[in-house]
Amino acid sequence: xxxxxxxxxxxxxxxxxxxxxxxxxxxxxxxxxxxxxxxxxxxxxxxxxxxxxxxxxxxxxxxxxxxxxxxxxxxxxxxxxxxxxxxxxxxxxxxxxxxxxxxxxxxxxxxxxxxxxxxxxxxxxxxxxxxxxxxxxxxxxxxxxxxxxxxxxxxxxxxxxxxxxxxxxxxxxxxxxxxxxxxxxxxxxxxxxxxxxxxxxxxxxxxxxxxx
Numbered sequence: 001x002x003x004x005x006x007x008x009x010x011x012x013x014x015x016x017x018x019x020x021x022x023x024x025x026x027x028x029x030x031x032x033x034x035x036x037x038x039x040x041x042x043x044x045x046x047x048x049x050x051x052x053x054x055x056x057x058x059x060x061x062x063x064x065x066x067x068x069x070x071x072x073x074x075x076x077x078x079x080x081x082x083x084x085x086x087x088x089x090x091x092x093x094x095x096x097x098x099x100x101x102x103x104x105x106x107x108x109x110x111x112x113x114x115x116x117x118x119x120x121x122x123x124x125x126x127x128x129x130x131x132x133x134x135x136x137x138x139x140x141x142x143x144x145x146x147x148x149x150x151x152x153x154x155x156x157x158x159x160x161x162x163x164x165x166x167x168x169x170x171x172x173x174x175x176x177x178x179x180x181x182x183x184x185x186x187x188x189x190x191x192x193x194x195x196x197x198x199x200x201x202x203x204x205x206x207x208x209x210x211x212x
Contacts, residue, residue, distance in 0.1 A: 010163035077201035
């Protein structure tokens with residue numbers, strides 16, 4: 001395995017302690033969102049269709065959501081991990097099927113400088129999803145994480161994926177090493193994909209220092 005490493009990291013429930021998008025929906029959406037989420041998990045609805053239908057159930061104004069996002073916390077070990085990666089010249093990219101609205105706010109609050117790719121919530125007399133990183137040939141996810149990995153990766157680097165949920169399975173299939181927890185760990189187990197389990201970025205940093 002090459003010793004030049006490249007990390008691709010999910011945000012919701014991976015960098016953030018809570019799944020910010022899920023918590024937002026649970027807090028602000030009217031009844032019916034849970035059924036939409038189940039259809040998305042089953043693959044019946046794409047991220048775009050599910051997200052727009054869910055956003056249609058949210059009447060909160062931009063300032064209400066901004067105040068809500070400002071209360072969300074991250075894994076305190078992530079900045080330590082990111083600093084280590086930068087010192088070792090290992091690129092780190094955040095790939096999220098959530099929203100830039102809260103990712104940008106949280107990263108700036110924590111003074112974290114990291115490149116990220118995400119969907120965008122736009123407010124025009126109601127909330128609308130904008131998906132600048134959609135793969136129209138697939139359309140399953142708003143952000144095609146596999147596509148971004150293919151675009152950003154280099155053959156001399158070992159591709160390491162870190163995630164926790166349904167949208168992380170596809171990129172996990174196309175990575176050289178996977179750190180997983182919760183749903184992603186279960187899905188990878190069902191497909192026979194070897195993963196390193198983690199609870200915190202402290203676990204990941206320890207394993208990286210052990211292996212490399």
